[in-house]
Structure formats: structure tokens, C-alpha cells
Amino acid sequence: MKHILFLFTLLFTLSATHLDGNRWGKTGHRITGEVAADYVNKDARTAVKNILGFESMAIASTWMDKIRSDGRYDYTHDWHWVTIPGGKSYEETEKNPNGDLIQALQTIIEDLKEGQLSDEEETEKLKMLIHLVGDLHQPMHVGTGKDRGGNDRRVEWFYEPSNLHRVWDSEMIDETKLSYTEFSEAINHPTKEQLNKWQQGEVLDWAYETMELREDVYDLPGDRQLGYRYQYVHRPTIDRQLLKAGVRLAYLLNQIYG
Numbered sequence: 001m002k003h004i005l006f007l008f009t010l011l012f013t014l015s016a017t018h019l020d021g022n023r024w025g026k027t028g029h030r031i032t033g034e035v036a037a038d039y040v041n042k043d044a045r046t047a048v049k050n051i052l053g054f055e056s057m058a059i060a061s062t063w064m065d066k067i068r069s070d071g072r073y074d075y076t077h078d079w080h081w082v083t084i085p086g087g088k089s090y091e092e093t094e095k096n097p098n099g100d101l102i103q104a105l106q107t108i109i110e111d112l113k114e115g116q117l118s119d120e121e122e123t124e125k126l127k128m129l130i131h132l133v134g135d136l137h138q139p140m141h142v143g144t145g146k147d148r149g150g151n152d153r154r155v156e157w158f159y160e161p162s163n164l165h166r167v168w169d170s171e172m173i174d175e176t177k178l179s180y181t182e183f184s185e186a187i188n189h190p191t192k193e194q195l196n197k198w199q200q201g202e203v204l205d206w207a208y209e210t211m212e213l214r215e216d217v218y219d220l221p222g223d224r225q226l227g228y229r230y231q232y233v234h235r236p237t238i239d240r241q242l243l244k245a246g247v248r249l250a251y252l253l254n255q256i257y258g
Contacts, residue, residue: 025170026062028242030180032134033057035188035246039195040253047257051123057130057249058180064131076128079104080135083145084211090204101141105132105203112256130249136206137245139213139237140165150217155224162226168217172231172238187239190247198244199251206248213237 037057040048052060064080067073075098082100084090090102108125111117117125135141143149150164157171176183190198216237220226 025173026065027173027178027180027183028138028170029061029065029131029134030058031173031184031187031242032137032245032249033059033061033130034180034184035243036130036249036253038188039247039250041258044250044253044257048126048253051119051126060127061130061134063127075099076104079128079132081141081143081149082207083143084207085145086211086214090207101132101135102203102207104128105136108132109203109252109256129252133249133252134242134245136203137210137241137248138168139210139217139241140168142207142210142214144214153218153220155220155226158227159225164217164220167226167230168238172235175231183242184246187243188246190243195247198247206244210241213241 033056037045048057064076067076078096078098079101082090082102083096084093095103108129112122112125112129140149147153148165150168151166153164155162155164155167157167158175162171173183178186217234221230
């Protein structure tokens with residue numbers, strides 16, 4: 001009986017892990033936070049330090065994943081993504097009554113700018129902002145509405161069962177075997193032109209920009225076997241999206257606290 005219970009628990013854990021693909025992995029989020037730290041101005045850096053204390057933005061970036069097991073935060077579950085079908089604008093879509101990634105970011109930014117929050121509220125909303133700006137730049141988070149942001153698109157990653165969302169969340173990043181600090185150092189070399197371009201616009205503009213990547217993301221081989229070739233083609237996109245997310249997170253923080 002003990003062996004049966006153990007096997008059931010193991011299978012349940014593996015299944016839950018397999019289905020839990022709905023945000024950048026820990027490394028991706030930490031890269032975003034690490035990059036952002038290089039582009040916040042003096043006032044914003046001081047404010048963030050006062051709010052987070054000894055916790056860096058890189059470490060704080062995964063807080064929204066940790067609270068998934070806390071029922072008090074169930075209201076945030078649908079904030080990690082948004083559905084905008086091809087050929088439609090966000091304004092034309094049927095809105096999720098539980099909120100979505102765009103609504104959440106717009107509200108959090110406005111709340112932080114108004115500055116009427118308690119210390120606890122500000123800490124939580126800052127951590128949400130750090131996380132959700134990262135999510136906005138993961139192409140699977142601005143979904144088509146057809147396959148749960150790639151979670152239902154089954155593929156094999158180096159001959160192991162996976163799904164398209166997980167490949168983009170973590171597997172292509174983890175395949176590099178780099179820590180978040182090593183990865184950040186490797187990609188954090190934007191040109192002045194890129195910085196000027198990326199530090200413009202607002203959340204909705206960035207969501208539409210992410211949408212433009214979807215066609216290439218779904219360009220899959222017939223056998224759905226993904227590996228070195230798929231990573232070679234799409235690694236530059238991942239690098240660029242993580243770098244953009246960090247630069248734009250700093251841009252928002254400079255607006256809020258600078």
C-alpha cells in the first residue's frame with residue numbers, strides 16, 4: 001500500500017509540474033530583474049532599496065510564483081497572461097472577468113504612481129510589477145486563445161515530452177546552463193538606439209510587439225521534435241525579449257520613483 005501511495009504521489013507531482021507552464025521560469029524572471037538594476041536612476045534605486053530591503057529585484061521577481069500556493073492570492077492567478085487573437089486589438093477582445101496581464105499591469109503602475117499604499121501593499125505591488133513586466137515579454141503570455149498559450153501544444157524537447165509554453169518559459173533558457181547573473185552579463189549590451197526605442201510606449205504597445213513574435217514561435221517541424229535547431233533559430237529572440245523586459249522595467253520604475 002505504501003508503494004502504491006508513493007507512486008501515486010510521484011505521478012501527481014510530475015503531472016502538476018508538467019502542466020505548470022504559465023510564466024518565464026525562475027531564471028528568466030531573475031534575468032529581467034538583474035538587467036533592470038543597471039538602468040534604474042538614483043532616485044528609483046533608492047526607493048526600490050527602501051521597499052525591498054536586502055532583497056534584490058532579481059530575487060523578488062519570482063515572488064508571484066511562490067504565492068500560487070497561498071489562497072489569499074488566488075485572485076492573481078489569471079494576471080500572468082492575456083488573450084488577443086490574431087487580427088484583433090486588445091480593445092476588441094472579450095475580457096477575462098478575473099483580470100489579465102494588461103489590466104493588472106496598468107492598475108499596478110497607476111497604484112504605485114499614486115503613492116497611497118501601505119508599506120505592505122507597496123512591497124507586494126512592486127514585486128508584482130517586476131514579475132509581470134517579465135511575463136509580458138514572453139511570447140506565449142500574449143496568447144491566441146487556441147491552446148492556453150502553448151500549454152496544449154505538445155512537443156518533444158530533446159526527445160523528452162514537453163509543451164511549447166514550457167520550451168519558451170524555461171527549457172531554452174536552462175539549456176544554456178548559465179546562471180541568471182551569467183546570462184544577464186552575456187546579453188546586457190544594448191545599443192543606444194535600442195535603449196531609446198525600448199524606453200518608449202506603454203504596456204499595451206509592448207503587448208502588441210510581443211504578439212508579432214507568435215507566427216515564428218509556432219513555426220514547428222512536422223514531427224514536433226525540438227532541439228538544437230529550434231534553439232539556434234529562437235535564442236536571439238529570447239535574449240532580446242529578456243533584455244527588453246529588464247530595460248522597460250527600469251523605465252517604469254524611473255517613471256514611478258525617479
